[in-house]
Amino acid sequence: MVMRNKIDASTKYMKEDWSTDAWIEHGRLPPQGPVNVLLTAAMACETAGIVAAQPRKGFLFGPTLALALDAGFVPIRKKGKLPGELYRAAYTKEYGEDFFEIQVESIPEGSNVVIVDDILATGGSARGAGQLVQMCKANILEFCFVMELDFLKGRDKLQADTFTLLSGQTESLKGSK
Ligand SMILES: O=P(O)(O)OC[C@H]1O[C@H](OP(=O)(O)OP(=O)(O)O)[C@H](O)[C@@H]1O
Numbered sequence: 001m002v003m004r005n006k007i008d009a010s011t012k013y014m015k016e017d018w019s020t021d022a023w024i025e026h027g028r029l030p031p032q033g034p035v036n037v038l039l040t041a042a043m044a045c046e047t048a049g050i051v052a053a054q055p056r057k058g059f060l061f062g063p064t065l066a067l068a069l070d071a072g073f074v075p076i077r078k079k080g081k082l083p084g085e086l087y088r089a090a091y092t093k094e095y096g097e098d099f100f101e102i103q104v105e106s107i108p109e110g111s112n113v114v115i116v117d118d119i120l121a122t123g124g125s126a127r128g129a130g131q132l133v134q135m136c137k138a139n140i141l142e143f144c145f146v147m148e149l150d151f152l153k154g155r156d157k158l159q160a161d162t163f164t165l166l167s168g169q170t171e172s173l174k175g176s177k
């Protein structure tokens with residue numbers, strides 16, 4: 001799969017001058033790696049209080065983003081993994097249906113939330129994560145991904161603005177849907 005750098009296309013997030021000087025002025029590091037570039041997107045949400053991530057690869061990025069944003073981190077889990085009172089959302093992806101859960105008290109009502117994961121494909125799982133955040137009566141500021149399979153148009157399903165660092169296939173491969 002050939003990856004195309006999408007940073008230049010993300011004008012929404014680059015409308016301010018994120019030069020090294022600007023990053024220093026904001027007390028942040030300049031963007032040098034995937035997490036820092038995701039941070040560029042997440043920093044567009046200066047009011048983010050919570051970073052929520054989907055299992056399992058989202059947990060690789062979520063805590064780092066949360067630390068950098070001085071926000072809390074909330075893991076969304078597959079059903080049956082969390083104790084206590086839970087919200088549950090069904091989600092559908094390319095190869096079946098499953099359920100995500102979140103602890104009812106994990107995200108305070110009215111919180112501003114960034115949702116992060118590694119890949120946006122059909123958008124089914126990210127949409128499910130978004131539903132859980134909405135059940136907590138919190139606001140989704142944006143979705144952040146390292147990579148997007150554009151041809152699946154997953155972003156059209158999502159409940160808030162979507163930022164991806166890399167875009168993969170723009171069309172489906174021969175023999176696949
Ligand atoms: O946009 P979608 O079609 O929903 O697909 C994207 C999801 O699929 C992958 O997770 P996977 O199913 O491999 O789960 P895991 O990270 O728990 O292994 C990926 O890490 C995303 O979470």
Ligand SMILES: Nc1ncnc2[nH]cnc12
Nearest residue numbers: 093094119120121122149
């Ligand atoms: N089509 C796909 N290719 C690679 N990773 C994926 N994760 C979910 N769907 C995927």
